[in-house]
Amino acid sequence: MTQQRRSAGFRLAALAIPTVAALALTGCGGSSSSASDAENQEFSLTFATSNTVESPYEALAKQYMQEFPDVKITLNPQPNDSYDQVVRTQLQAGNASDVLVTSPGSASGRSILPLVEAGFLEPLSESAAALVPEGSEALFGPDGKVYGLAPEITVVGLVNNDTASAAAGVNAFPEDFAGVLEQCGVLAADNKSMFAVAGTAAPNTGLLGMQLAATRVYSKDPDWNDKRAAGDVTFAGTEGWQQALEAVVDLKDAGCFQKGAEGAGFDVVTKALVGGDSLAAFIPGPSNKQLKTTAEDQDFEVRVLPSEGGPDEDFIYASANYAYSINAASKNKDAATTFLEWLAEPEQTKAFAEIDGALPVTGLEDFDFANSAYKNVADLVLNNRYAPLPNSEWSNASVYDELGTGVQGLLTGQQTPAQVLEAMDAAWDQ
Amino acid sequence: MTVTSQSTSREASEPASGQAPIGQKTEDSRPGRRGNGSKKPSRPQWGLEFGHWWWALPGIVLVFAVHYVATGIGGFFAFTNWSGIGSFEIVGFKNFEAIFNDPTKIRSLGNTLFFAFGSVLLGNILGLLLALGLNRVVKTRYALRTLFFMPVVLSPLATAYIWKFIFDFDGPINVLLTSVGLEHLAKPWLADPHWAVWTVLVVLTWSSTGFAMVIFMAGLTSVPNEVEEAAAIDGANLWQRFCHVTLPVLRPAVAIAMTLGIVQGLRVFDPIMALTSGGPAGATETLATEVYKQAFALGNFGGGAALALVLAVIILFFAVLQQRLTRSNPED
Structure with a gap:
C-alpha cells in the first residue's frame, strides 16, 4: 500500500467511524422492538393559536400526557393567520x-x-362518527x-357586554331588527355604538353578512347551499x-x-367591547x-341578532367549526387514534367545551344553560x-373572502349589495 | 460628458507605452502558447484554462437550481388549476384570461404601477434635495444623513405597523386634528377609498427616500469642485450650476436610483399588507398582494402563479427599458 492510499484510508476511517457512531446513536442503523414501541407512544399535534388565552388543544394534550405518562405529545402551535398555509x-x-x-x-x-380529496387525511373510527x-x-x-373529530359546538351570534349595556341604559335587548336600528340611534347620540366591527378583517365582516342572512335566507330555505351548488x-x-x-x-346608516x-x-x-364604548x-x-x-368584572353573554319578525323567527348558527384529524402519512397512527378515542369520551368533550367557553358536542340536553353565557x-x-355556518358548505374560500371584502366596501360606500353578490357568484363559479 | 470622465476614458484607451492594460493578455503570456523567441515547447495548462469557468460551475448550478429552476416550476403552475395541494390539470392560458377579464386584477395592476412610479418620483426628488442639502456645509450632516437613511435599514413590516398606528382612526393624526378643532377632517385614513392610496404612497415614499439620497450623495462626490467654482466665476447662478454641472454628472446615479426604485416599487408587498391588506375593498391591492392572497390564502395557486408571472414580466420590461433609456454610453 502506498503512502497516498494509506492516508486516504485514514481519512475514510476518520469520516466513517463518527458517521456510523452517529447513525447508531440516533437509531438510523435499525430499530429494535423496544425502540419501536417507544416511538409509537409519541406523536405530534398542530393547532392554531391567536391569543395568550389557554388553548383547549394544549390543555387536553397535557392532561392526556398526565394520565398516560408513557405518552409524549409534541405540541406545534401555529399562529392562526398563517395556520392554513403552514399545514398545507x-x-x-x-x-x-x-x-x-x-x-x-x-x-x-x-x-x-x-384535504381528503388530496389524500392527506386518515379516516377515523366510529367514536368520531358518533360526534358529528x-x-x-x-x-x-x-x-x-x-x-x-368534533370537539365542541360553536355558537356564532353576538357576544354582548351586558354590564356595558346596563350602564348605557339598555336594560332590555332589542327584540326585533327595527328595535336594533332604533337603539342604535339612541346609543350613537350618546357617542356609543350598538356594534363593534373590524372592517379591515374579512372574517369579521363576513360573519356580519352571514348573520344577517340567517333569518333572511337559511331559516327559510335550509337547502339554499345545495341549490347554489347545483346552480339552481x-x-x-x-x-x-x-x-x-x-x-x-x-x-x-342608523349609526350602529x-x-x-x-x-x-x-x-x-x-377594546370597544371591554371599554363599554360598543355593546x-x-x-x-x-x-x-x-x-x-380580559375584563373579569363584566358579563359577556351570547345572543342572537334579532330578526325582522321578532323572537319567533330568530335563527342562529351553531356547528362544529373545528375538528381533530389524523395525517394519512403519519407513522404514529395507532398512538394518534388512541388519543382521539380518548378525546371522544364525554369527560373530555365536556372539559374541552369548558376550557374554550363553547357548548359540548355531546350531552347538550344536560348542559346547564341557565348558568352559562x-x-x-x-x-x-x-x-x-x-344551522351550520353556511360558508363551510361554500365551494371555496374566495366566496367568503368576497363577502367579507364586500361588506367593507358597503361600509365605505365603494360597493353596492348587488355588486358584492355578483362578486360572490363569480368566486363560487371560478 | 464631463472633463473628468473624458480624461479617464482616454487614459483607459491609451495605455503607457510598453505596458498592456490591466486584464488584457499579451500573446506571450497566454497559457499553452509559445513566445516568439522560445524554442522549448511549454506544457499545455488545460486545468487552468478550463478552470476559469469550471470553478464557477457550482455557484452557477446552485443559482439555477435554487432560483431559476424554482421560478420556472412556479411559472409552469401558472398554466394549471393547482390549488396548492393534490393533483392538477393543465388549463393553458385560462388563468391569464381570468386575470385580464377581472376588473379587480386590472385595478391591482394600475395600483402596482401607481405605487412604483409615484414612490420613485417622489422618493427621488426628495432624495436629491436631501443629498444636495446634506452634501456639504451643514455641520450636522452626518447625523442627519443617518436619520434620513434609517427608514431603509428598519424592517418595512415594523415601520408599516407604526404608520398604521399613526393613521388609525384613533391615532395621533386624528387626535391632533381634533385637538385643533379640525375634527371634521378626521377620517380612517387607511380605510378611506379616496385617501388610502395616497396614505400608502406617503409611507412608500418615506421608506424609499433614504435609499435615493445615498445614491445621489455617492454621485455628488464625482462633481468636481473646480468646475463648479469655474462656473460660478463665469456668472452661473445656483440653478444653472445644478442643471449644467451637477445634474449631468448625476445622470448615472439617477439611472441607478430609478431602476432600483421601480423594480423595488413594483414588487412592494409587506408595507401594504401591514397597512391595509389591500383594502378598503381592494382600493390599495397590488399584484404582489394579490399573488399572496390567491396562491396562499384562497387556495388558487395556479391563479396566483399566473399573477406572479405577469408581475415578473412587467418588472423585467421596466428594468430593461429603464436601462436602455438611461445608459450613459450608447454602445453599451
Whole structure:
C-alpha cells in the first residue's frame, strides 16, 4: 500500500467511524422492538393559536400526557393567520404533524374535504362518527366516512357586554331588527355604538353578512347551499341575500357601528367591547370567555341578532367549526387514534367545551344553560333552530373572502349589495 | 460628458507605452502558447484554462437550481388549476384570461404601477434635495444623513405597523386634528377609498427616500469642485450650476436610483399588507398582494402563479427599458 492510499484510508476511517457512531446513536442503523414501541407512544399535534388565552388543544394534550405518562405529545402551535398555509405546505412536503386541527367543509385552507380529496387525511373510527353533529355529516368527509373529530359546538351570534349595556341604559335587548336600528340611534347620540366591527378583517365582516342572512335566507330555505351548488340559485338572484346586504347599509346608516369601523381591526373590537364604548360584536360564542378573562368584572353573554319578525323567527348558527384529524402519512397512527378515542369520551368533550367557553358536542340536553353565557340562546339550540355556518358548505374560500371584502366596501360606500353578490357568484363559479 | 470622465476614458484607451492594460493578455503570456523567441515547447495548462469557468460551475448550478429552476416550476403552475395541494390539470392560458377579464386584477395592476412610479418620483426628488442639502456645509450632516437613511435599514413590516398606528382612526393624526378643532377632517385614513392610496404612497415614499439620497450623495462626490467654482466665476447662478454641472454628472446615479426604485416599487408587498391588506375593498391591492392572497390564502395557486408571472414580466420590461433609456454610453 502506498503512502497516498494509506492516508486516504485514514481519512475514510476518520469520516466513517463518527458517521456510523452517529447513525447508531440516533437509531438510523435499525430499530429494535423496544425502540419501536417507544416511538409509537409519541406523536405530534398542530393547532392554531391567536391569543395568550389557554388553548383547549394544549390543555387536553397535557392532561392526556398526565394520565398516560408513557405518552409524549409534541405540541406545534401555529399562529392562526398563517395556520392554513403552514399545514398545507407541511402536508405537501410530508412533514406535517401526526394530528392536525382542521375545519369541516371546504371553505378554508384547513378544510377537511379538499384535504381528503388530496389524500392527506386518515379516516377515523366510529367514536368520531358518533360526534358529528346532525346535518353536518357531509362536511366531515365524502362517501360516509368521517375524517374529523368534533370537539365542541360553536355558537356564532353576538357576544354582548351586558354590564356595558346596563350602564348605557339598555336594560332590555332589542327584540326585533327595527328595535336594533332604533337603539342604535339612541346609543350613537350618546357617542356609543350598538356594534363593534373590524372592517379591515374579512372574517369579521363576513360573519356580519352571514348573520344577517340567517333569518333572511337559511331559516327559510335550509337547502339554499345545495341549490347554489347545483346552480339552481345565485347570490345575486336571491332576494334574501339582497335584503341581508341591504341591512348592512341600514345598520351603517342608523349609526350602529363605531366611528371608523371600516378601518378597524380585531384589536379595536376587543377594546370597544371591554371599554363599554360598543355593546356587542359579531364574533363566535367562545370569545365570551376570552373577553371575560380580559375584563373579569363584566358579563359577556351570547345572543342572537334579532330578526325582522321578532323572537319567533330568530335563527342562529351553531356547528362544529373545528375538528381533530389524523395525517394519512403519519407513522404514529395507532398512538394518534388512541388519543382521539380518548378525546371522544364525554369527560373530555365536556372539559374541552369548558376550557374554550363553547357548548359540548355531546350531552347538550344536560348542559346547564341557565348558568352559562348561552342562556339567551338556549331555546334556539334546544329547539333545533340553528344551522351550520353556511360558508363551510361554500365551494371555496374566495366566496367568503368576497363577502367579507364586500361588506367593507358597503361600509365605505365603494360597493353596492348587488355588486358584492355578483362578486360572490363569480368566486363560487371560478 | 464631463472633463473628468473624458480624461479617464482616454487614459483607459491609451495605455503607457510598453505596458498592456490591466486584464488584457499579451500573446506571450497566454497559457499553452509559445513566445516568439522560445524554442522549448511549454506544457499545455488545460486545468487552468478550463478552470476559469469550471470553478464557477457550482455557484452557477446552485443559482439555477435554487432560483431559476424554482421560478420556472412556479411559472409552469401558472398554466394549471393547482390549488396548492393534490393533483392538477393543465388549463393553458385560462388563468391569464381570468386575470385580464377581472376588473379587480386590472385595478391591482394600475395600483402596482401607481405605487412604483409615484414612490420613485417622489422618493427621488426628495432624495436629491436631501443629498444636495446634506452634501456639504451643514455641520450636522452626518447625523442627519443617518436619520434620513434609517427608514431603509428598519424592517418595512415594523415601520408599516407604526404608520398604521399613526393613521388609525384613533391615532395621533386624528387626535391632533381634533385637538385643533379640525375634527371634521378626521377620517380612517387607511380605510378611506379616496385617501388610502395616497396614505400608502406617503409611507412608500418615506421608506424609499433614504435609499435615493445615498445614491445621489455617492454621485455628488464625482462633481468636481473646480468646475463648479469655474462656473460660478463665469456668472452661473445656483440653478444653472445644478442643471449644467451637477445634474449631468448625476445622470448615472439617477439611472441607478430609478431602476432600483421601480423594480423595488413594483414588487412592494409587506408595507401594504401591514397597512391595509389591500383594502378598503381592494382600493390599495397590488399584484404582489394579490399573488399572496390567491396562491396562499384562497387556495388558487395556479391563479396566483399566473399573477406572479405577469408581475415578473412587467418588472423585467421596466428594468430593461429603464436601462436602455438611461445608459450613459450608447454602445453599451
